[in-house]
Amino acid sequence: VRSYLDCYPCFLRQALDAARRARLDEGGQARVLDSVLAALRTFDPSRPPPEMAARFHAVVREAAGSEDPYREEKARATREALDLYPDLAARVAAAADPLETALRLAVAGNVIDLGAQADYDLPAAVARVLVQDFAVCELAALREALAAAPWLLFLGDNAGETVFDRLLIETLGLPCTYAVRGGAVLNDATREDARAAGLDGAATLVDNGARVPGTVLELCSDAFRDLFARAPLILSKGMGNYESLDGRPEPVFHLLQAKCPVIARDLGVPVGAIVLASGGR
Amino acid sequence: VRSYLDCYPCFLRQALDAARRARLDEGGQARVLDSVLAALRTFDPSRPPPEMAARFHAVVREAAGSEDPYREEKARATREALDLYPDLAARVAAAADPLETALRLAVAGNVIDLGAQADYDLPAAVARVLVQDFAVCELAALREALAAAPWLLFLGDNAGETVFDRLLIETLGLPCTYAVRGGAVLNDATREDARAAGLDGAATLVDNGARVPGTVLELCSDAFRDLFARAPLILSKGMGNYESLDGRPEPVFHLLQAKCPVIARDLGVPVGAIVLASGGR
Numbered sequence: 001v002r003s004y005l006d007c008y009p010c011f012l013r014q015a016l017d018a019a020r021r022a023r024l025d026e027g028g029q030a031r032v033l034d035s036v037l038a039a040l041r042t043f044d045p046s047r048p049p050p051e052m053a054a055r056f057h058a059v060v061r062e063a064a065g066s067e068d069p070y071r072e073e074k075a076r077a078t079r080e081a082l083d084l085y086p087d088l089a090a091r092v093a094a095a096a097d098p099l100e101t102a103l104r105l106a107v108a109g110n111v112i113d114l115g116a117q118a119d120y121d122l123p124a125a126v127a128r129v130l131v132q133d134f135a136v137c138e139l140a141a142l143r144e145a146l147a148a149a150p151w152l153l154f155l156g157d158n159a160g161e162t163v164f165d166r167l168l169i170e171t172l173g174l175p176c177t178y179a180v181r182g183g184a185v186l187n188d189a190t191r192e193d194a195r196a197a198g199l200d201g202a203a204t205l206v207d208n209g210a211r212v213p214g215t216v217l218e219l220c221s222d223a224f225r226d227l228f229a230r231a232p233l234i235l236s237k238g239m240g241n242y243e244s245l246d247g248r249p250e251p252v253f254h255l256l257q258a259k260c261p262v263i264a265r266d267l268g269v270p271v272g273a274i275v276l277a278s279g280g281r
Numbered sequence: 282v283r284s285y286l287d288c289y290p291c292f293l294r295q296a297l298d299a300a301r302r303a304r305l306d307e308g309g310q311a312r313v314l315d316s317v318l319a320a321l322r323t324f325d326p327s328r329p330p331p332e333m334a335a336r337f338h339a340v341v342r343e344a345a346g347s348e349d350p351y352r353e354e355k356a357r358a359t360r361e362a363l364d365l366y367p368d369l370a371a372r373v374a375a376a377a378d379p380l381e382t383a384l385r386l387a388v389a390g391n392v393i394d395l396g397a398q399a400d401y402d403l404p405a406a407v408a409r410v411l412v413q414d415f416a417v418c419e420l421a422a423l424r425e426a427l428a429a430a431p432w433l434l435f436l437g438d439n440a441g442e443t444v445f446d447r448l449l450i451e452t453l454g455l456p457c458t459y460a461v462r463g464g465a466v467l468n469d470a471t472r473e474d475a476r477a478a479g480l481d482g483a484a485t486l487v488d489n490g491a492r493v494p495g496t497v498l499e500l501c502s503d504a505f506r507d508l509f510a511r512a513p514l515i516l517s518k519g520m521g522n523y524e525s526l527d528g529r530p531e532p533v534f535h536l537l538q539a540k541c542p543v544i545a546r547d548l549g550v551p552v553g554a555i556v557l558a559s560g561g562r
Contacts, residue, residue, distance in 0.1 A: 005297055005307070005310055005311060005314055006294075006297065008293050008297070008314055008318075009290040009291070009293035009294040009297065010290070012289050012290035012293060013290040016286055016287065016289070016290065026286070029286055030286060030326070033286055033289055034322060037289075037318050037321050037322050038322065040318050041315060041318050041319065045311070
């Protein structure tokens, strides 16, 4: 997905929010904004939004002198999700269709996002998504693909959401490689965050080599690109991955909440919709 | 009110909205955005938001080759309000407290704003504001000031809202001078718009000499500044006027809906609140 003109105000808003979460004072926030204004003037709008987000998060980290301003919030989100885990696992075990329930919970976990939205309510998201209709639901195609695939590449998104991903992976019963970001950016999951969620017991952890809140293949490591090219099936979580991978020829299924009007329009769904869509639509 | 950092994303959003309303194509919209990005880098944030808005609306008008891209929407808003006028006038005439009812209707009319919000529902706003509590209500002080003042300077805001202002002025029964913008900008009322609302029969019309969606005195004509300084009482409508006049020593009462988080916080009220506040608080 290219960066739309509507993304520009949102980039500024997100950069300001990131600067505040990193506890920059108002002068520091203003310098971050000015730097983003300058960057936007030279940004190539044919590039996906996560590429711009990577830039302004780097500016914030440098201004704040912090390699991971979201560390505490990520740890808190992971703890909150782990507290829910036993109950959620019991729900999946008791479900008539464990796969569908685990997919729903995994899309509920996608509400843990400090980019598109400033705040979230995890238990409320779980309750809502368990009964919400999917606006796009290619579940039958995913079942077929899962039955045929010897293993799965899972593209993670946010810390905390990782716990829900773990439950889904445990439900699938298929060998899984779980990819995280190559470095701390926004509240996206790193290796450390994935381990804190217990994912190292459920999947092989890899990082994609890029410090980008999405999967911009051009910026990923050779090793990750090779893995991506070889994967028989890819399950991608969240808007950032969708924005950077939509339209690719590889066998990707996107599982996400459409949190912003631009992506909702792109997907042809209302804002707030939950989506399970194959990339090759 | 200074321009807060939160105003910057909003400036971009408003400029983009204005470019689209002016029917610029995507290339034109992108050029407008780029021009606003450049202007924001040199903008003095101690200046009020309407001063920045004046700049980007000028950019949009030039790009669109139109002196008044909001002409049709303003005419439609005025017609819609005129259609409601007989019923609203009857409500005021039948009210236990005609002044309070006319003030409430005038603040309901303030919903007609294509800057802070992209859309509005006028009949719904009337129904809501007739029963909504004022978050700040200096009605007693206003009554006193009205009883003592030989005449009133009324600072208009948006076209269509003018019809509600006319009803308030007719209810006050005090000689009134009604000030409009010095030129078409956003959907703010000009002389032409005020006449279309029938205000020329209820007040003396003047324009403030500035093409700004607010009342930035430094940019107004000498004649208007002189009038402003001499006015025994000033009733100011809307956020744009509030943003540019708050803190002034003149006897101003502000009547508005707090439509954005920045102004709501500045006023100490929730977003959506209705406010009647003296400027000298």
